[in-house]
Amino acid sequence: MACGADQQSIPDSIPDRYVAFETDHGRLYRQQIQPLLDKRCIVCHGCYDAPCQLNLASAQGVDRGANTKAVYNGTRLTAAPLTRLFEDAQTVREWREKKFFSVLNENSAADPLNGSLLYQMLSLKKQNPLAAIAGHNEIIPDDAFDFSLNPKNICPDISEFENYAEEHPNWGMPYGLPELASSELDVLKHWLQAGAPLTELPELDAVYQQQIAVWEEFFNGDSIKERMVARYIYEHLFLGHLYFEVLENNNSEVQAYFNIVRSRTPPGQAIELISTRRPYDDPQVDRVYYRLQRIQNSIVAKKHLPYALNDERLQRFKTLFLETPYRVKELAEYIPKQASNPFETFAEIPVSVRYRFMLEHAKFTINGFIKGAVCRGQVALNVINDHFWVFFVNPDLDALTEIDRFLSTHSEQLNIPSEQESNANILSHWTEYSKLQASYLKEKSGALNKKLKDGFDLSLDWIWDGDSHNQNAALTVFRHFDSASVINGLVGQPPKTAWLIDYPILERIHYLLVAGYDVYGNIGHQLSTRLYMDFLRMESEFNFLALLPGEVRTSLREHWYRGASNAVKNYVYGYAYLDIEPDITYPEDKPAKEYLFEELQQRLSRILSERYHLEQASVPEAHRQSLKQLHAVRGTSASLLPEMGLLLVRDRQQGDKVYTVIRNSAHTHIASMLMEQSNRVPKEDYVTVMPGFVGAYPDALWQVESELLEDFVTKLVNLKKENDYQQVMHQFGIRRSHNEFWQFSDYLHQIFQQHDPIEYGVLDYNRIENR
Known part of the structure; x- marks a missing residue:
């Protein structure tokens, strides 16, 4: 369908909708x-993958409107123009010049309702309710909506709405969900008839300003060392949602989140944002200032990366970065090849300092590539297994004392594809990175083998124990097809694989998939990023295998990569080698991997989080006994379940509880980017159940009375075919067509916010299945 934004001229007069917060219209908004x-609305319209780029999570997004171009496009030959809200344009006119068209009324001669695409879309759904297509909680006919992951991008403007409504009468908003209540639509009508006034967030209280001043003083020291440190911290925290823990501890919701940004202006002046594709791109100013800018949009779970700022953390930063004795001679330049390689850019900051910084908030670090720009990340995420545990190399290990020298000598071998920026030619550059990685692995293996032969034992001491208090030492990752979650602790049954991450791996993951990844990049950039991540996954797995007996390593590697070509299996495992047996005594009567997992759990017992275990105290015993049965589900019954579902158990005695039910999809291997389904092994699928909310994209919603929980679980355990699952959904599911869908959604979010105000964000309903 053609779109008017490509055809219409920009209006001569664009309404200025902003009013003071204290006015009646300000309070209305x-x-x-x-x-x-x-x-x-933002359950679908809150991220880069929002249909038609319509992001309704802020006043600025509402005012910006929609665009016909999809951000997620894995086939484009050249990088797309940047359209990041709050960054790549500052006025509505600038957005109109970038082909965004209004969803409000911008025609002074038009009726406020007739001229508003937003209202017309909502009204269309009211005229053609979902109940007219599907009965209460029934499956919606396949031809009624396109619920595929990559639906056709149909983005009419107001001039095309009549044709759109005629061709797709059922496609009013919310798309594929029940209509708004009449009272809700009336509120929106009143607002639109008043001219759709918008307002900025209110001024922050003085206590916030005081905290901002303290942190901006730290980030903007004048010495060369302080400026280098600030750059390093910024390039690692730029995606974070920073909050002042001392101000938020007693609230049911966080009042203010902040981004750390680069500004042309120093603290005390208004921020003049320096906007670049990547955080390490040339700012083109003599002096960069690092400022805390309040986040204007409502928080959505899929992008939410909370990071606490408090006195303890400030002192830790000072101790780690400034009081550690080292000298910074000069500031690094912003040449792309150097800036994309942190081992060169920050070589003068000791590795022990950099590794400690990333390690002590490792969940946040790993979450960067899971919750960053990749709102829709199958190409980025099909490089990882559905369930694995993550451990880290001990930063205090004597054998690592020479790592600074080793990395400075081999830093060029650690160049990563993001140095080619957003228009990479994968064919001409890929061989170069493959050779660099192979060379690095050979050198690293040689150095490690020599160190071990010189008397350093390869034992469980190589595993960081969190300094006996830091829960970031053990993490669990769940992948949900094109999204993923990271949580503290070792959760679920012992997984197929595990990672042991050292500093060079952790830093490359960040600069490959977070700092260096451009969601607007071309196919070469996206594919080379994914292919390089294969190396980092296999290197992390190799590190873990090193703790096992030599004869076990090969058999496990073969199992992890069943069906993969020898070229794939031998790439990392051919260049990375270990001649030394671990100094761990393995019993003959137990599989080595099982024993190693038990020993690691024992070593980390003091810091292992129990938050996501059914055994934790907040889980009622009756719930626990029923839900634990799902952990035994394997094969067909598991494969029929959705990737991730949220279960609300209504319990008048113990209080209502929410549980996350995850299907862990098994694969022969995950080294093939384009043939994932052909590598599936459904008979090996299994289930993990956790209290609380894990994941941002529920595929299914269930509501069960506590007295029927055992019946619900029994039905899931005995699933044999698709019709069995549909019967479960008919009895317990909250399908898209449920006549109380929105009431359920509101209550679900209420529980989420009450029980986890820091991690809370609005869920995304784009993945809800129609089954």
């Missing part, structure tokens, strides 16, 4: 309109 958009 902040107290009624944005909360309504949060509850009903």
